[in-house]
Amino acid sequence: MRIRRSTFTPAPGAYSGCERNEQHFKRLAGRKIKEKTMTEKRGIAPTERLRQDKELKLERLREAGINPYPYRFDRNTTTVECIANESAWIEEGKEVMLAGRLMSQRVMGKSCFANLEDRDGNIQIFLRKDEIGEDEYKRFAKLMEVGDHVGVRGVLFRTRTDELSVRVAEVTLLGKSMLALPEKHHGLRDPELRARQRYTDLAANSDVRQLFITRSRMLRLIREFFEEQGFLEVETPVLQPLYGGASARPFTTQHNALDTKLYMRIANELYLKRLIVGGLDRVFEVAKIFRNEGMDRSHNPEFTMLEAYASYWDYNDLMPFIEELYRRLAVELTGSAQIVFGDHTIDLGSPWERLDFYDALEKYTGRDLRGADEEALAAFADELSIDVDPSWNRGKLLDAIMSKKVEPNFIQPVFLMDHPKEISPLAKDHRDKPGQVERFEPFIATMEVANAFSELNDPAEQRRRFEAQMGLRAKGDDEAQVMDEDFIRALEIGMPPTAGLGIGIDRLVMLLTNSHHIREILLFPMMRPEA
């Protein structure tokens, strides 16, 4: 903890019993001694002074018989409802009871303006000494301050400068703030502090609250969409004895009672397909996924992925399905199927381009790689100044060339289709294209936003694919998938033709909120622990 840079040190005893905070207070205590000696010459340190001011206010409130942390408040409306019903409520003289955080306070002798902010909005409140009484007025002006939670009772009116306001008859302190809120004009900017202290970020920056409200609405719309189409929402294990369904390194953990190693899931694919085998027909899950890999602007070690499986569909059914879903989300959340992302305007409305994997490579590299063998691909990758790992096979090489030379061109939505079999161990062979599978990945703004295929349901073929993966693993590819005998048994029980889909929820939120870092759209992104 870099104490010097942090205003937001909790009150001693506030979280007693928490080891981290005990350490924290030890440091604070050490610091106080140091500052006391400084006080003699230079006065009191700002964090200490702010705390002392606030503690004095608390004490005075208690002396006046006010509980600074009361139990509840009966609000009968919100700021947004006040704005929406303004004229009717002014006319009928409706008494409104609002609760929120005090975000500004302008005291002018015997009258005072302030702003009250709740989750969705902000409204000005107005207090006069001769209307609420001297004691209550003084308490509000002197002992309540920006950051405090307050409740007010009053009526709506328009000020002389024509701003909708609440003429307050009674003000109630609902929760005293003991630490200063960030500067009111600029808010909290430091990206590290914003992520580490999301509570402060949310309190200080209303646009951040709006973004996470949008994320929540998006998830609700997605659930509605899948349910309309007859999908059943299910839950599958996070802790798994075998991990599978994707190529990635897992987090490992230990179950004490079973004395066994467990993995945090890197995908839920194999479990959802077991449910299709069992006859649940159409299922989906909004799943927290964990991958033990690097972090950057579009990767967090834990992230949210939606996976869905539909019996009797193939991957051709999923393309219009995804187009419709994304278009609807854009329209509902941004008001238009044309969304702005950075410098680009992206059209989610019209049918998306469909591009065969090898055609895409040819289009952007000028080379037809369909028949190219491993050696030729390695040479070509080298030519394109791609760092080639000698352990890479044909599939990895193709994938690397695709990532480096082709994907950066995918600004407008495109379905990249029919991937090489080598990099798709769970997808069904393409019905017409030997060596390729029935798979597609939609790209938008160069981000891979989903992954879908006609699911492989032939148990013998699935076994051969797993065996090929195990071969890669033996050669040192620690992302290769592992054999799952129980999954093979499930396929032997019998899986109908099925189409499967995975959607990266976080990336979709980034797209629809024009956010360019995953940290911006996760409430609590992974951060290095505070030292």
Added chain:
RNA sequence: GCGCCACUAGCUCAGUUGGCAGAGCAUCUGACUCUUAAUCAGGCGGUCCGGGGUUCGAAUCCCUGGUGGCGUACCA
């Protein structure tokens, strides 16, 4: 991982060639009954990220450690 950049008051930021550490907001005191980044007057507030070095003198130059940002690599 690697490369480049940043770190100054609680917050947002200035700080010239190496020469006394600055502003706004917040906080405190006073004035003010329609303000709204309220205003006006006055006051308090600093481990210039930590450690080491060069120098008469370091926020500033050098070395080193920490944290973060951007780019790059693997991945969704």
